[in-house]
Amino acid sequence: MxxxxxxxxxxxxxxxxxxxxxxxxxxxxxxxxxxxxxxTAYHLFQPLLYQVATGILSEGEIAPPIREVLKRQRNARTLLxxxxxxxxxxxxxxxxxxxxxxxxxxxxxxxxxxxSQSYFGNDNFAEFAPGMKSIDDALELRGRIFSAFELAEIETDPAAIERLLTFVVVGAGPTGVEMAGQIAELAHRHLPGQYHSIDPRQSRIILIDALPTVLSTFGDHLSTQALRQLHRLGVEVELNTKVVDVDDTGIEVEAAGGRRRIESATKIWAAGVAxxxxxxxxxxxxxxxxxxxxxxxxxxxxxxxxxxxxxxxxxxxxxxxxxxxxxxxxxxxxxxxxxxxxxxAGQPTGQPFKYFDKGSLATISRFSAVASVGRFRFAGLIGWLLWLVVHLLYLVGFKNRVTAVMHWFVSFIGRGRSERVATFQQVYARRALQEYQHRLP
Missing domain, CATH: 3.50.50.60 (FAD/NAD(P)-binding domain)
Structure with missing residues (x-):
């Protein structure tokens, strides 16, 4: 047989x-x-990676173990x-x-x-401007962001302090807008009063995109609303601006006014996928x-x-x-x-896939988000509440939802960040792995 x-x-x-x-x-x-x-052995809720990077959530809250998620599904096995x-x-x-x-x-x-993250043929940028596609990326960025403030506290050279307190986010889609907004909240709301030699409110957060609008897929109305809120947060938005080079201490951009350099210790890549x-x-x-x-x-x-x-x-x-x-x-x-x-079951197959668009969401800061749902457009608090409900619905696991709400309460209602721990290993692991791979025969 x-x-x-x-x-x-x-x-x-x-x-x-x-x-x-x-x-x-x-x-x-x-x-x-x-x-x-x-x-990996976990399922990653990728839309909330930026909250891991900015100290709101822990990695475990957005990455439940696959085996735990599927433990009651007897016809499924998981292989790493x-x-x-x-x-x-x-x-x-x-x-x-x-x-x-x-x-x-x-x-x-x-x-x-x-x-995967796309650097549009410039993969060497990844060493200096990590993307936002994995837990490793988020933890590395967390280390870079919080270390920048720590190093600025002990630096004495004004130019070096300015470079450390300049954060550049490339890509004005949802991930870039959310990331820029959260770094701005860190600098202007959460960290002031915790340092003696620097004022985190003097930080520059720059959002760059080659397109003429932020959140271009959301439509003109929501794009304008998002841009206004970013300006209120103190984010400098540079549109119609192309990144031409990135290195350890800065980024070079090209716009209508020509090519120029922005000195920055922390660069984040949120543009393009492949x-x-x-x-x-x-x-x-x-x-x-x-x-x-x-x-x-x-x-x-x-x-x-x-x-x-x-x-x-x-x-x-x-x-x-x-x-x-x-x-x-x-x-x-x-x-x-x-x-x-x-x-x-012996039934006819070949039916075309029909996508039902449930809308698009992007949070800009606490109590402020934009939402596009069918013909409806929401901004501000209503958009933020929609964002909150949708993300809670799709977080896998009851425990994850409960702890996420607790940390959101601390971050959005209070002034704390529950997950600020960062290590040198997280920051430098990418470079160490690259050096190790180069030594392999």
Whole structure:
């Protein structure tokens, strides 16, 4: 008897972000065996990384262990590893973890490997301007931000103090706006009175973008509202400005007035995303096309052309110019899981994925956010309350919600930051790892 016929349908899901995790949960009661492979042992609520970086939340509150999240789902197992190769002919994936490489076979495959930070061909910028895509990024930035104030306190050179107290955020999308707003709140509301030699209120927070507006996808009205609030916070917004170089002590920009340099010790990159290398590997293996960002061009039902057993969802897929946001990942992951369930039940498949836009949100400061929900536009306190409710709904785990509310209360109602611990290891680990990799044969 064919061994394959005796087995339950095997579903391999690559990535435990929003797309992968929600696809896994959507298969909970299906007659399948799910193997979820992820590069970390936790699910990351990426939209709140900036709050880890600015000392509001701990990393554990936005990154629950996958095994804990899925502990009641008996048909799912979790494996630690980064998938480096997909073989569509043999129907297997190859993954690597520290000290080990392994293969997993599949009958259906959902690829939800997310996206990486894009420096638009200038990857050397990453050493000096970390992005906001991982816990490591957030902890490194936390160390850099709070260390800048500590070093300024003991510095005696006015030029060095000014450089340390200048924070540059590149990218005026939601992540950049939220990051700039929180650093401004740190400098102007939370830290004054805690230093003797410096006044944190003298800090400069500069937000840079090559586009002519902040939050360009939110529409003119909300963009204008956000810009006004940023100005009220003391953030210097430089639009139509392109970054041309970044180094350890500053950043060079180019605008209509020409090229100039901004001396800054802390730079944060919040501009641009790119598909992971796995996307191009899968495209080469299947003959599929990719778009300019490296995302797979998929069929309307999110399958890879010529391979109805492979689904690419979330930030991995290029379909109908859908944005790379959490809701697209959640809904496309659920859609792919639904297609697998229908196929196993003998029902027609191939239904196109239909995205329901639940709106866009971005917080600027405490009690101030912008929200675009269908035809409705909200700003200020109402927008902030919507932001609060939505983020609580999608935080995974009751414990995470409770502790997040407690820390938000401390930060937004009071003047404290619950998570200000930073270590030199967090700040310099990236450079140490790069040096280690260069020494490898």
């Amino acid at each position: 064919d061994e394959r016929a005796e087995q339950r349908h095997r579903v391999v899901i690559v990535g435990a972000g929003f797309g992968g995790l929600f696809a896994t949960k959507a298969l909970k009661n299906a007659p399948v065996d799910v193997t979820l492979i992820n590069g 590893g980064t998938v480096t190769r997909i073989d569509p002919d043999a129907r297997k994936v190859t993954a690597v973890a520290p000290g080990i490489s392994y293969e997993v076979e599949y009958d259906s495959l959902i690829v939800a490997a997310g996206a 598909a992971p290398t796995l996307s191009r590997q899968l495209a080469e293996a299947t003959g599929a096309e990719v778009d300019r960002a490296g995302r797979l061009k998929v069929n309307p039902d999110t399958t890879v052309p010529g391979h109805p057993e492979i689904y690419a969802v979330g930030d991995m897929m290029s379909l109908d110019q859908l944005p790379g946001v959490a809701q697209v990942a959640i809904q496309s992951g659920r859609h792919a899981a639904g297609q697998i369930r229908k196929r196993l």
